[in-house]
Amino acid sequence: MELKKLEEIFQHKIDNEIKIEPKDWMPEAYRKTNIRQISQHAHSEVVGMLPEGNWITRAPSLKRKAILLAKIQDEAGHGLYLYSAAETLGISRDEMIEQLHSGRAKYSSIFNYPTLTWADMGAIGWLVDGAAIINQVMLCRTSYGPYARGMVRICKEESFHQRQGFEILYVLSQGTDAQKAMCQDAINRWWWPSLMMFGPTDAESSNSEQSMLWKIKRKSNDELRQQFVDMIAEQVKVLGMTLPDADLKWNETKKHYDFGAINWNEFWNVVKGNGPCNKQRLNARIAAHQNGAWVREAAIAYAEKQKNKHKAA
């Protein structure tokens, strides 16, 4: 079929909310953008296990440990669904992993911050998973079928994550003065990096315009960030805590919260690899990959054995 016709069919699907599926023709740039975003999303889920993994051995009770383990396992699962979705676009898992390890692929800036206290487990669940859900609810309607379907399940799990995080903070907020202070300190440290998760402002977002036209993104970075601020500014009241922003104020005309300026220098510095934990995170992933080589080799040997058994039968 000639190119023009293929482009028309693709555009017709986008215009009519018909999902693009792996075997459909798609513009090369659409394929590349999806590979970039989905693989970076997968990397974020997997690298995102590290800050929380830091607290498994120090969870304050057996129940908390079991919940934290289950949550972190969920993140591993999200990474796997997303790597599989990206593979349907013609990139191999090995290539994606190589891009992460060589620093060519990004992952969410938020996971380059350290987890200093138990309250950080609450702040991650409430704020980081909270920000992730707002972004991912939109992605349930993204135009690439396998990504959209993966997101539906991921969002269900993320909403459990957010509640467990809020509950950790709620318990601390009802506790001793030291526990209350720990809760406030975690909120203070995670608030601004959580706002940065939504990416640069719309004016600075290089990919947004095209991604919105292709319906990969359905809401802009700034729109989602505002939605998050409006939600958290109300929820923080239930905790009896505050957000570290003197400019946070309800705007009756806009029917939204106004908020202070984000430190974009800090954001870009972290994205470029110079955040507090970037090197530690990448080294941990590379070591895990190397130490897992024997598992991959064993799986390949087992698959070969099964294939030969089949042949012989």
Ligand code: BYC
């Ligand atoms: N960090 O043009 P823009 C989770 C990059 S994990 C680092 O707006 P786009 C969880 C961006 O990649 C959830 N880099 O980009 C897991 C681009 O550079 P490239 C993670 C960022 O793609 C474990 C450049 O800046 N969620 O929930 O249109 C435990 C310009 O940006 C960031 C996702 O990954 C950032 N924050 O929009 C707990 C969601 N922001 O690629 C929780 C899927 C931007 O051109 N991703 N950059 O070199 C998306 O929705 C979009 O990719 C973004 C950015 C909204 C993040």
